[in-house]
Amino acid sequence: MRREIFSEEHELFREQFRRFVKAELEPFAAQWNRDGITPRAIWKRMGEEGYLGANQPLEYGGAGGDFLYDAIVMEELAYFRCHALQASLHTDICLPYLTSFGTEAQKQRWLKPGIAGDCLVAIAMTEPGAGSDLAGVQTRALRDGSHYVLNGSKTFISNGQNCDLVIVVAKTDPTKRHDGISLILVEASAPGFRRGRNLDKIGLKGQDTSEMFFENCRVPTENLLGQEGGGFKLLMQKLQQERLCIAVGGVASVRRSLDDTIAYVKERKAFGKPIGSFQNTQFKLAELETEYEIGQAFTDRLLAAHVRGDDIVKEVSMAKWWCSDLQKKAAAECLQLFGGYGFMEETPISTDYCDAAVQSIYAGSNEIMKLIIARRLGLDA
Numbered sequence: 080m081r082r083e084i085f086s087e088e089h090e091l092f093r094e095q096f097r098r099f100v101k102a103e104l105e106p107f108a109a110q111w112n113r114d115g116i117t118p119r120a121i122w123k124r125m126g127e128e129g130y131l132g133a134n135q136p137l138e139y140g141g142a143g144g145d146f147l148y149d150a151i152v153m154e155e156l157a158y159f160r161c162h163a164l165q166a167s168l169h170t171d172i173c174l175p176y177l178t179s180f181g182t183e184a185q186k187q188r189w190l191k192p193g194i195a196g197d198c199l200v201a202i203a204m205t206e207p208g209a210g211s212d213l214a215g216v217q218t219r220a221l222r223d224g225s226h227y228v229l230n231g232s233k234t235f236i237s238n239g240q241n242c243d244l245v246i247v248v249a250k251t252d253p254t255k256r257h258d259g260i261s262l263i264l265v266e267a268s269a270p271g272f273r274r275g276r277n278l279d280k281i282g283l284k285g286q287d288t289s290e291m292f293f294e295n296c297r298v299p300t301e302n303l304l305g306q307e308g309g310g311f312k313l314l315m316q317k318l319q320q321e322r323l324c325i326a327v328g329g330v331a332s333v334r335r336s337l338d339d340t341i342a343y344v345k346e347r348k349a350f351g352k353p354i355g356s357f358q359n360t361q362f363k364l365a366e367l368e369t370e371y372e373i374g375q376a377f378t379d380r381l382l383a384a385h386v387r388g389d390d391i392v393k394e395v396s397m398a399k400w401w402c403s404d405l406q407k408k409a410a411a412e413c414l415q416l417f418g419g420y421g422f423m424e425e426t427p428i429s430t431d432y433c434d435a436a437v438q439s440i441y442a443g444s445n446e447i448m449k450l451i452i453a454r455r456l457g458l459d460a
Contacts, residue, residue, distance in 0.1 A: 084379050085147060092133070092144075093151045097159075099128060105159045111285035112430070115277055116240060117164050119199075126196020131170050135178060139186055140194040145386050146171075146320070150327050157331035160427060162434040163285025167324045168237050169193070173200035175320065176246055176262065180305040180313055185264065189244050201242035203233040203291055204314075213248060213311060214256040218293060220249035220263045225300055227251070227263055229271070229293035235441075239289025240277050243267050247293070248314070251307050260310040264302040271296030282433035319395050321442050323378075323385055326398035329406040329438055330374045336431045337367055340413040347418075360416060367409050374402050393455035400445035403438035410435045 085093070103124060111117045125131050133148035135141025142148070153167045177190040177200075192198035209215040218231025229249060236245070245265045252259035265272055275290025305313050341364060344355035354360050381398055384391050410431040414421035421428050439445040453459075 082375075082379055084383050085151070089147055089151060092148055093155065096130060096152060097155050099130070100155050100159050100161060104156070104161045104164060108159075108161045108163065108285065111163055113284075115279075115284055116287045117285050119241060121164065122169075122199055122241070123196040125164075125166060126194060131166065131174075131196055132194035134171070135174065135190070135194050139178075139191045147382060147386060150382055153324060153328045154331040157328040158335045160335065160430055160434075162328075162332070162430070163283050165237060165283075165286055167328065168202075169200055171324050172317070172321045173202050173246060175317055176202070176304060176313065179316070180262075182301075184301070185304070189264070193244075198243045199238055199241050200244045200246065201236050201238040202246040202248075203236050204248045205233060205235045207232060207234050213260065213314065216248055216250060216260065218247065218249040219253060220247070220251050220261060222251070222300065223297075226297045227300060227302070229263065229265065229296040229298065231293050232275075233291040234275075235278070236289050236291055237286055239274060239291060240287035245272075245291065246304065248310060255308070257311040258308050260314075261307050262304040262310040262313060263298060264304055265293070265296065265298050269296055269298050280437075282430075282436050284433075318443070319390075319392055320385065322395040322399040322448070323381055323391075325438060325442055326374075326378045326395065326402040327382070329402040329435075330371065330378050332406050332431060332435065333367070333371050333374065333402075333409045336409050336413045336428060337364070337371060339428060340364065340416050344416055354416070363412055363416065367412060370405055371409070374398075374405050378402065393452055396443075396448040396451040396455075399442065400439065400448040403435075403445060406438050407435045 104121065129142055130152055132141035133144045133152065134146050137143040149167065149171050156164060156166060174190060174193050177186055177193065181190060189198055193200055204213060206216055206218065208217065218229065218233065220227040220229045229247065231249065243266065247263045247265050249261060249263055250259045251261040271294045273292045273294065275292060278288045278290065280288060344360050345353055347354050378398055381391055381394055410428065414428050414432045417426060417428050420426045423429060
């Protein structure tokens with residue numbers, strides 16, 4: 080049954096993308112997890128087919144569609160367990176900074192190849208000593224004539240090995256907190272920029288996640304994104320979409336975990352009958368199915384509001400924590416129903432379990448989401 084927010088054109092796009100995923104992504108996802116990285120060639124294929132720019136302007140090579148097309152890409156990648164190819168990070172989190180705040184020169188240099196899959200973009204916020212509190216970043220970007228000189232380090236940077244361009248959150252005025260933050264575009268070839276190791280993780284293994292180091296890294300001042308000292312405001316403008324992306328992918332992952340588990344409990348037998356006939360199994364899956372429907376309905380409502388341009392910071396904060404917690408809960412409950420097989424890496428539900436773990440941590444921890452909600456309710460301390 081077609082969900083109300085999607086038009087016939089959206090669903091035709093979904094069918095097209097699903098064929099692409101089943102032919103060119105799903106068969107190789109397990110190998111990419113073993114390799115610890117997704118090949119650059121597949122990013123190029125995504126760009127060639129128009130899947131990195133469905134929501135981007137026509138003049139830069141995009142398709143000019145609404146955000147619902149990108150939501151379809153997220154849902155299908157999540158459903159077919161291509162979690163490690165986090166196209167939404169590149170397409171829906173990083174590229175919009177260039178689209179909304181970049182100069183024309185910056186758009187021509189990086190946005191167009193980004194949509195084509197020739198320039199992969201990462202965003203470097205987190206540091207060894209600063210996570211959700213962005214005002215605490217220690218990376219410096221100080222002016223020296225016609226250049227910024229960056230010093231500092233970042234960690235847990237997704238697409239860290241593959242990226243060609245990094246949006247670096249840095250202090251251009253160390254004497255200030257939020258008003259001292261700027262966004263600096265740093266190319267991977269910049270002198271003084273160095274990638275660290277590809278970090279080992281319990282989940283999302285096929286997504287390269289890296290340390291980054293800036294040692295007297297020099298970039299031209301024209302690589303400033305937006306206004307100097309205005310970086311924190313730009314970040315706040317884009318976090319609504321980032322957190323909605325997590326909810327969208329999380330609900331789609333829940334759907335896949337449930338579909339596989341429902342099919343399994345109908346076939347797996349214990350004490351001479353399918354385990355799906357046991358009341359405990361029925362109650363567990365009935366509860367999860369209900370929570371899935373609630374999460375999907377809420378997320379669809381927010382997708383429609385986001386496309387309209389509504390301010391839904393409070394609501395996406397709710398969706399981010401609730402859907403990510405549901406994703407973790409569903410993966411754990413479904414793994415339990417698989418029994419010993421669920422503990423085996425060859426069983427896909429184990430991938431769901433491991434990949435879900437980070438959802439409540441990144442893009443602002445779920446504890447931070449609850450603080451945002453409370454403040455929107457007028458409950459400031």
